[in-house]
Amino acid sequence: MILRAAAVQMCSGTDPLVNANHLARLVRDAASQGATYIQTPEMTGALQRDRNGLRAILRSEADDVIVAKAQELAGELKVYVHIGSTAIALEDGKIANRGFLFGPDGAKICHYDKIHMFDVDLDNGESWRESAVYRPGEQARTATLPVGKFGFAICYDVRFPQLFRAQALDGVDILTVPAAFTRQTGEAHWDILLRARAIENGAFVIAAAQGGVHEDGRETYGHSIIIDPWGKVLAQAGGVGEAVIIADLDLDRVGQARAKIPNLKNEREFVLNPAAS
Numbered sequence: 001m002i003l004r005a006a007a008v009q010m011c012s013g014t015d016p017l018v019n020a021n022h023l024a025r026l027v028r029d030a031a032s033q034g035a036t037y038i039q040t041p042e043m044t045g046a047l048q049r050d051r052n053g054l055r056a057i058l059r060s061e062a063d064d065v066i067v068a069k070a071q072e073l074a075g076e077l078k079v080y081v082h083i084g085s086t087a088i089a090l091e092d093g094k095i096a097n098r099g100f101l102f103g104p105d106g107a108k109i110c111h112y113d114k115i116h117m118f119d120v121d122l123d124n125g126e127s128w129r130e131s132a133v134y135r136p137g138e139q140a141r142t143a144t145l146p147v148g149k150f151g152f153a154i155c156y157d158v159r160f161p162q163l164f165r166a167q168a169l170d171g172v173d174i175l176t177v178p179a180a181f182t183r184q185t186g187e188a189h190w191d192i193l194l195r196a197r198a199i200e201n202g203a204f205v206i207a208a209a210q211g212g213v214h215e216d217g218r219e220t221y222g223h224s225i226i227i228d229p230w231g232k233v234l235a236q237a238g239g240v241g242e243a244v245i246i247a248d249l250d251l252d253r254v255g256q257a258r259a260k261i262p263n264l265k266n267e268r269e270f271v272l273n274p275a276a277s
């Protein structure tokens with residue numbers, strides 16, 4: 001089976017309505033090129049560092065403009081639209097960093113809440129505390145579609161290989177990692193981490209990214225990428241600004257890669273036994 005997949009790179013601002021218009025234009029572009037699965041980046045709806053500013057634009061899932069636009073586009077264009085994530089107001093007053101997958105009929109197939117929070121202190125004073133704003137997810141997600149079996153992750157999740165291994169052992173063909181990587185961490189680790197997840201699991205990886213300098217002052221790395229199960233880069237965007245990248249995924253290559261390097265089958269249980277000091 002061949003799946004034509006697209007990763008949409010954005011440079012989302014602080015206004016969800018403006019970002020929804022950019023989303024629609026880019027998704028239409030991808031669909032016009034024959035893509036039937038289209039992924040957008042983490043925080044498609046808005047990148048907003050100011051907590052008060054973020055809360056001012058928050059909506060519940062039922063009232064969110066990005067969710068509504070994605071449903072509309074999926075149904076109109078008869079494609080799968082994967083919103084990498086957007087901030088969603090929860091009933092308990094907390095916030096989810098939530099991704100969504102919509103089918104060609106416009107119906108929601110599933111959602112995924114980012115599990116691992118980006119709580120780090122980088123060089124040059126760059127510091128992030130996602131756990132101060134977002135409620136971590138607790139469930140890994142996979143979805144079996146007529147076009148392949150998908151596993152879901154968001155950005156910082158990529159640094160936790162056990163998540164992707166669990167999905168691969170569940171039979172996933174395509175691992176998804178929409179992101180808003182910082183420029184600093186992206187320059188160091190983006191391609192390496194994503195290619196490693198593809199190689200060690202014998203799966204395709206699709207990672208739509210935010211790219212450029214945003215209204216809220218942050219700078220993201222871009223370089224949206226699609227990788228095959230052998231670690232080959234099939235398509236990649238530049239580092240700044242909007243882009244649509246397309247690749248044809250031959251899903252037979254998943255089985256071929258896993259047959260060549262059957263590490264999923266060869267994995268063994270072991271006991272860690274530290275030497276006495």
